[in-house]
Amino acid sequence: MHIFAIANQKGGVGKTTTAVNLSAALAARGQRTLLIDLDPQGNATMGSGIDKRGLEKSVYHLLVGLAGMKEVCVGCEAGYDVLPANRDLAGAEVEMVELERREMRLKDALAAHVDDYDFVLIDCPPSLSMLTLNGLCAAHGVIIPMQCEYYALEGLSDLVNTIKKVHANLNRDLKVIGLLRVMFDGRATLGHQVSAELEQHFGDKVFKTIVPRNVRLAEAPSYGIPGVLYDKSSKGAQAYLDFADEMLERVHTL
Ligand code: ATP
Ligand code: MG
DSSP: OEEEEEOOSSTTSSHHHHHHHHHHHHHHTTOOEEEEEOOTTOHHHHHTTOOGGGOSSOHHHHHHTSSOHHHHOEEOTTSOEEEOOOTHHHHHHHHHTTSTTGGGHHHHHHTTTGGGOSEEEEEOOSSSSHHHHHHHHHOSEEEEEEEOSTTHHHHHHHHHHHHHHHHHHTOTTOEEEEEEEEEEOTTOHHHHHHHHHHHHHHGGGEEEEEEEOOHHHHHGGGGTSOHHHHTTTSHHHHHHHHHHHHHHHHGGGO
16 A cells, blocks of 8 residues: 655646546556545545535544544545545644644544555645645655746755655655656757756656646546546546556555
8 A cells, every 4th residue: 555645835736637647547547546635725626526615524624633534535436535625624734733743643544444545645735834744744655746847946855855854753654756747848948958857866766757738637627527537548648547557667666
């Protein structure tokens, strides 16, 4: 069983798209998969076809101890389970500060049932907040989606330093699984330059799969369907299916 946090404190870099589509692609490959929405925006919830406005119990309740994992968990049509979230989760950020083992709330809440799954993916919010910290403490590894832009590398060192600190102080299991190049525009010279730079600096920590910019991936959330199912033959869908295969290979080496 593998628990991976999908994190990058920069906003709009493709975390949720990666979380939803990797979940759907792993499920399509027969893997028992759980997706945890750890973002009050609730985009992974909506993108999985679950209405965030109608939730009786959500990750908020899980983190503050008002519900157990089984009460929060819902299945989605794409064949994976979801721990859904909505704006309530912003409140957890504040309330958790007062609670015991505040960084470990998610890890503790998952402990009893996490072995029911082959993969658990955590969609983190765009910040290095207490929520993200909970994601990093619950995980064995981090997948970092990034756009190959000039500023992409700038935020990366903050994230890598945070991961190092969490590894040193809170979670000895944590490591960077890999960097995933997303929204790649093959026509832009800069994209190729930054991509090559990433490979130079991070070597085989850079996933081989490159997810192209693809409008079908961007359209899918408005239908509440992961891109890999919305248009399976699209370049974006194929890339995430390839990424799932690369992930299945890579976990053998962990
Ligand atoms: P946030 O930081 O707000 O949580 P995020 O990092 O989760 O954002 P996404 O929501 O996945 O990022 O993506 C941001 C936007 O880019 C969305 O509108 C999404 O549909 C679009 N997008 C993501 N990946 C691609 C892609 N490969 N091709 C085209 N559009 C994409
Ligand atoms: Mg997101």
